[in-house]
Amino acid sequence: MRRALLIIVPYCWLLALFLIPFAIVFKISLSDIAIAIPPYTPTLDFDAGWQGLKNFAKALDFENFLFLTTDALYWKAYLSSLRIALISTLLTLLIGYPIAYGMANAPDHWRPTLIMLVILPFWTSFLIRVYSWMGILSTEGYLNQFLIGIGIISDPLAILNTNTAVYIGIVYTYLPFMILPIYSILERLDGSLLEAAEDLGCSRISAFWLITVPLSRNGIIAGCFLVFIPVIGEFVIPSLLGGSNTLMIGKVLWEEFFNNRDWPVASAVAVILLLILIVPIILFQRNEQRQREAES
Amino acid sequence: MKHLTWFSATSLALGFAFLYLPMIILVIYSFNASKLVTVWAGFSTRWYGELIQNEAFLDAAWVTIRVAVASSTLATILGTMAAYTLVRAGRFTGRTLFSGMIYAPLVMPEVITGLSLLLLFIGIGLDRGIFTIILAHTTFSMCFVSVVVSARLVAFDRSLEEAAMDLGCAPMEAFRFVTLPIIAPAVISGWLLAFTLSLDDLVIASFTAGPSATTLPIKIWSSIRLGVSPEINALSTILIGIVTVGVISASLISKRGAIRRQNEEQAALRA
Numbered sequence: 001m002r003r004a005l006l007i008i009v010p011y012c013w014l015l016a017l018f019l020i021p022f023a024i025v026f027k028i029s030l031s032d033i034a035i036a037i038p039p040y041t042p043t044l045d046f047d048a049g050w051q052g053l054k055n056f057a058k059a060l061d062f063e064n065f066l067f068l069t070t071d072a073l074y075w076k077a078y079l080s081s082l083r084i085a086l087i088s089t090l091l092t093l094l095i096g097y098p099i100a101y102g103m104a105n106a107p108d109h110w111r112p113t114l115i116m117l118v119i120l121p122f123w124t125s126f127l128i129r130v131y132s133w134m135g136i137l138s139t140e141g142y143l144n145q146f147l148i149g150i151g152i153i154s155d156p157l158a159i160l161n162t163n164t165a166v167y168i169g170i171v172y173t174y175l176p177f178m179i180l181p182i183y184s185i186l187e188r189l190d191g192s193l194l195e196a197a198e199d200l201g202c203s204r205i206s207a208f209w210l211i212t213v214p215l216s217r218n219g220i221i222a223g224c225f226l227v228f229i230p231v232i233g234e235f236v237i238p239s240l241l242g243g244s245n246t247l248m249i250g251k252v253l254w255e256e257f258f259n260n261r262d263w264p265v266a267s268a269v270a271v272i273l274l275l276i277l278i279v280p281i282i283l284f285q286r287n288e289q290r291q292r293e294a295e296s
Numbered sequence: 297m298k299h300l301t302w303f304s305a306t307s308l309a310l311g312f313a314f315l316y317l318p319m320i321i322l323v324i325y326s327f328n329a330s331k332l333v334t335v336w337a338g339f340s341t342r343w344y345g346e347l348i349q350n351e352a353f354l355d356a357a358w359v360t361i362r363v364a365v366a367s368s369t370l371a372t373i374l375g376t377m378a379a380y381t382l383v384r385a386g387r388f389t390g391r392t393l394f395s396g397m398i399y400a401p402l403v404m405p406e407v408i409t410g411l412s413l414l415l416l417f418i419g420i421g422l423d424r425g426i427f428t429i430i431l432a433h434t435t436f437s438m439c440f441v442s443v444v445v446s447a448r449l450v451a452f453d454r455s456l457e458e459a460a461m462d463l464g465c466a467p468m469e470a471f472r473f474v475t476l477p478i479i480a481p482a483v484i485s486g487w488l489l490a491f492t493l494s495l496d497d498l499v500i501a502s503f504t505a506g507p508s509a510t511t512l513p514i515k516i517w518s519s520i521r522l523g524v525s526p527e528i529n530a531l532s533t534i535l536i537g538i539v540t541v542g543v544i545s546a547s548l549i550s551k552r553g554a555i556r557r558q559n560e561e562q563a564a565l566r567a
Binding site for chain 2: 003006007009010011013014015017018019020021022024025028038095098099101102103105106107112114116117118119120121123124125126127128129131132133134135136138140141142145172175179225226229230232233234235236239240250253254257258263266267270273274277280281282284285288289292
């Protein structure tokens with residue numbers, strides 16, 4: 001009895017506030033925009049009974065989805081989000097792996113401090129971390145002041161409001177998500193394997209590629225998912241650091257909802273985004289579950 | 297004993313410089329006297345003074361703290377229950393769906409979560425305000441709590457609980473006196489995580505807040521969209537300071553706890 005309660009309470013909470021809302025998003029994506037409160041039509045009329053339900057179902061259509069295919073803005077935004085997410089995941093991996101490797105190979109008594117140093121930015125406000133780059137990258141910002149000061153460039157570089165700034169912002173804010181899963185695998189790596197390889201004549205570098213990298217595979221996969229999936233829908237970074245030509249679907253959805261007040265189209269954008277994400281999310285969840293079962 | 301190779305040392309130095317330089321620059325320039333943020337014009341605490349007198353910021357901060365305390369406490373209770381279910385309940389109908397609903401919010405783009413919750417609140421006719429932000433924050437942060445707590449529960453030796461029950465403890469007592477103290481560090485860090493996630497959230501709060509409630513991130517957002525401002529630098533410095541003190545003291549406390557446990561274990565072995 002008590003066991004049942006333990007399951008039911010969080011289960012129902014998530015059903016009501018996580019799953020059912022998606023059903024509502026789907027329903028509204030089939031509706032039409034209207035000048036009313038709430039700003040869409042049809043709304044379900046319970047008093048009209050069966051007939052009301054039928055009228056309601058008849059008024060739903062896939063018009064908004066058709067609209068998404070006719071306007072190039074949307075599919076370009078989806079593609080551009082995927083590209084930005086893919087490139088920035090690779091960049092984060094390239095920068096994060098050496099850091100995780102360095103942490104795992106640091107003297108034991110350094111490790112708690114190093115972990116804390118990686119986690120600390122993660123606890124600091126995301127918004128503030130993105131904001132801190134605005135002052136660095138702007139035309140009269142600290143980076144340009146520095147580069148002009150030491151004489152590398154004579155004219156300031158335009159970095160803020162470009163895709164470069166978006167990549168820098170994503171790598172910077174998502175780096176801890178890449179470092180921590182990789183570190184937790186590398187830390188437990190059996191050092192005798194590397195010694196054995198070296199005894200058998202393997203060079204250090206090939207031992208790294210043949211042993212360390214394959215064994216840290218699960219950490220790399222987890223880290224990449226933790227960066228890739230949320231970045232696709234990222235809104236804050238492209239809005240603050242990106243320019244007018246930075247197309248990302250999270251930003252499109254936000255503007256559709258808050259600026260154009262077109263809730264049905266915003267919902268349709270969300271439904272498609274969810275369909276794109278469902279495969280990576282399921283793969284991520286499988287990976288997590290496998291890892292948990294391997295540990296227990 | 298390991299020694300740092302030059303490769304590890306370089307990657308650590310560069311990595312941490314990248315992670316910390318932007319925030320250090322932000323902190324330094326928050327003490328800049330000039331209104332032009334990027335031009336240094338001498339030391340001053342002027343912007344802190346103006347910040348303290350800015351009532352809109354103070355109100356937003358108060359709303360944010362109330363939301364964070366309420367949602368992280370709720371999320372900790374629900375998340376711990378969910379973790380228990382995930383680790384202990386074995387197979388039950390809908391288990392895959394349940395674990396899917398736990399893991400999906402961890403990576404779900406905030407715009408989708410925010411939009412879907414808003415449409416739910418509108419659909420059931422709930423007035424938007426502090427209460428709806430609390431519901432929204434509880435929902436996504438309980439998943440983070442349950443991941444943190446279930447990691448600890450997996451490592452937990454169940455025979456301790458069984459021993460307590462063999463010695464006559466009721467299941468609830470065994471939980472209260474054996475399990476809870478052991479998983480407490482994870483529960484506390486889960487709470488802290490939920491608390492910071494709530495403090496930090498802009499997107500979900502923007503969707504679910506409605507016009508009546510403004511949280512600190514919403515307030516910060518509306519002012520930085522127009523560019524860097526010295527007041528926001530000062531505010532950021534205060535927030536960075538609070539987090540730094542919090543994280544360092546939490547890690548010192550847990551380190552002391554670990555040393556104490558180690559001593560106790562050694563004493564027990566000697567006895």
